[in-house]
Amino acid sequence: MVMFNEFKKKLGGTADPDDYIVALDIGTEYTKALIARVDSDGGLEVVGVGRARQEIGNMYSGAIADITGVVRNCEDALVKAEDMAGLQAKRVVIGIAGEFVKGLTSTIRYRRPNPKKELDAPEMELIIQKVQERSAEKARAQIAAETGNPDVEVKLVNSAIVNLRIDGYKVTNPLGFQGKDVAIQIYTAFAPMVHIGALERVASELDLELLAVAAEPFAVARAVLGSDASSNYTAILIDVGGGSTDIAVVNDGGVEGTRMFGVGGRSFTKTIAGDLGLDYDSAEQLKLRIDDPKVKPTAKKALYESVEKTLDVWEQGVELALDDFDAVDHLPSRVLLCGGGSSLDALVERLALGDWYKDLPFTKRPTVQHISPDDVLGIVDTTETIEDHTMITAMGLLRVGYDTLIGGDESDTVKEKINRILRI
Numbered sequence: 308m309v310m311f312n313e314f315k316k317k318l319g320g321t322a323d324p325d326d327y328i329v330a331l332d333i334g335t336e337y338t339k340a341l342i343a344r345v346d347s348d349g350g351l352e353v354v355g356v357g358r359a360r361q362e363i364g365n366m367y368s369g370a371i372a373d374i375t376g377v378v379r380n381c382e383d384a385l386v387k388a389e390d391m392a393g394l395q396a397k398r399v400v401i402g403i404a405g406e407f408v409k410g411l412t413s414t415i416r417y418r419r420p421n422p423k424k425e426l427d428a429p430e431m432e433l434i435i436q437k438v439q440e441r442s443a444e445k446a447r448a449q450i451a452a453e454t455g456n457p458d459v460e461v462k463l464v465n466s467a468i469v470n471l472r473i474d475g476y477k478v479t480n481p482l483g484f485q486g487k488d489v490a491i492q493i494y495t496a497f498a499p500m501v502h503i504g505a506l507e508r509v510a511s512e513l514d515l516e517l518l519a520v521a522a523e524p525f526a527v528a529r530a531v532l533g534s535d536a537s538s539n540y541t542a543i544l545i546d547v548g549g550g551s552t553d554i555a556v557v558n559d560g561g562v563e564g565t566r567m568f569g570v571g572g573r574s575f576t577k578t579i580a581g582d583l584g585l586d587y588d589s590a591e592q593l594k595l596r597i598d599d600p601k602v603k604p605t606a607k608k609a610l611y612e613s614v615e616k617t618l619d620v621w622e623q624g625v626e627l628a629l630d631d632f633d634a635v636d637h638l639p640s641r642v643l644l645c646g647g648g649s650s651l652d653a654l655v656e657r658l659a660l661g662d663w664y665k666d667l668p669f670t671k672r673p674t675v676q677h678i679s680p681d682d683v684l685g686i687v688d689t690t691e692t693i694e695d696h697t698m699i700t701a702m703g704l705l706r707v708g709y710d711t712l713i714g715g716d717e718s719d720t721v722k723e724k725i726n727r728i729l730r731i
Contacts, residue, residue, distance in 0.1 A: 327396035330704035335549030357387025369405030369551035400708035410565025422487035446497035469561035496522035530703030533684025547648030572648030645699035
C-alpha cells in the first residue's frame with residue numbers, strides 16, 4: 308500500500324475531501340471507481356472515473372474471493388479516477404452483490420394501545436426495529452439453509468420503507484397521525500458478515516473511510532429514483548454483472564424487493580470456452596465479436612448455439628426470481644437493463660421477444676431497454692466519459708452515499724432522521 312499512499316500525497320489541489328464521495332463497484336469482471344462532488348443543492352457531479360479488469364480468481368459469484376487481488380485492482384481504478392479528478396476523496400461507498408445477499412420485503416401490522424395518541428418518532432423507531440428484526444431472522448434462515456451453516460451471521464446493509472398505512476389509509480409520513488392499526492412494509496437487504504468483513508478490509512487497505520455498503524440492485528433503484536419522495540416510478544431493474552444477475556422490482560417509487568442468482572457474463576464465456584475448446588480470454592474475445600461479419604460462419608454457428616444454451620439457463624433464473632415476488636398483484640411492464648453482462652445483444656433480444664413472461668403476472672408483454680446515464684437523476688457527469696449502461700450501478704452507489712450523508716448528522720433530531728428514512 309506504500310506506493311498507493313505516496314501517490315495520494317502527490318495529488319495537488321485545495322478541494323475539501325469532505326465535499327466528495329467515492330463509489331466502488333467491485334464487479335466480477337471489472338472494478339469501477341467514481342469520484343463525485345456533492346453540491347449545495349443536493350446534486351452530485353462526477354469528476355473522476357476509473358476502471359480496472361479483475362483477474363479470474365478475484366471474485367466468485369459476485370463476492371470477493373481474493374482480498375489482496377481485489378485491493379490491487381481497486382487501487383488501479385481509484386488512481387485513474389483520482390488522476391482525472393485531480394484530487395483525493397476519503398469516504399467510500401462499496402456495492403455488494405451475489406447469491407447470498409438477501410433483499411426482503413416484510414410487512415408488520417402493529418395495533419397501537421392508544422389510537423388517539425399522535426404517532427411520534429420513538430414509536431415509529433420501535434415499529435421499524437421490529438420489522439428489521441423479523442427480516443434479519445428470515446435472511447439468516449435463508450442463508451443458513453443455502454450455505455449449510457446454521458451459525459451464519461448477517462448484517463443489515465440497506466433499508467427503505469415501501470408502503471405505510473394507518474387504519475387502511477396510505478400515508479407518506481406517519482408522524483402526527485392518529486389511528487389504531489399501523490401496517491408498514493419495509494425493504495431490507497442483508498449480507499453475511501464474512502462478505503461485509505471483506506469489503507471493510509478493502510476500504511481499510513485503500514485508506515478510505517467506509518461510508519456505506521449497499522446491495523447493488525438497491526443502488527440501481529436509487530440511481531433511477533433520485534431524491535423525489537413522491538415518485539411513482541415503476542419498473543423491473545436487471546443488473547447483469549460478470550458473476551451474477553441482480554433484480555429489483557420498483558413500484559410507485561418504492562423498492563418491492565431484490566433477488567440475485569449466480570449467472571452472469573462469465574457464465575456465457577465459460578460455456579463458449581468449454582464448447583469450442585478455447586481458453587477463457589479467447590472465448591471472451593469471441594463472445595464480444597459475436598456479431599462481427601469477419602467471424603467464420605462455422606464458428607459463428609457454434610458460438611450462437613453455445614450462447615443460446617446459457618441464455619436458456621439465465622432466462623429460467625429471471626423467471627424464478629420474478630416468480631418469487633408473490634406479494635405483488637402484477638409485475639411492472641417495463642424492464643430496464645444495466646451492467647456489462649447486458650451488453651450481449653442476444654440477451655436483450657431474448658427478453659424483448661421471448662415468451663418467458665407468459666407464466667408470470669404481467670398484464671402485457673414488457674418493454675425492454677438499457678438504462679442510460681441520462682436516466683440517472685441528480686447526478687451529472689462532468690468528465691463526459693460515462694457513455695452507457697455499464698456505469699449505472701456505480702452511479703447508484705453515489706446516490707446511496709449521499710443518502711447516508713444527509714441521514715448521518717448527529718445533530719439531527721429523531722424526527723428528522725425518521726423523515727429521512729422515509730425519503731430513502
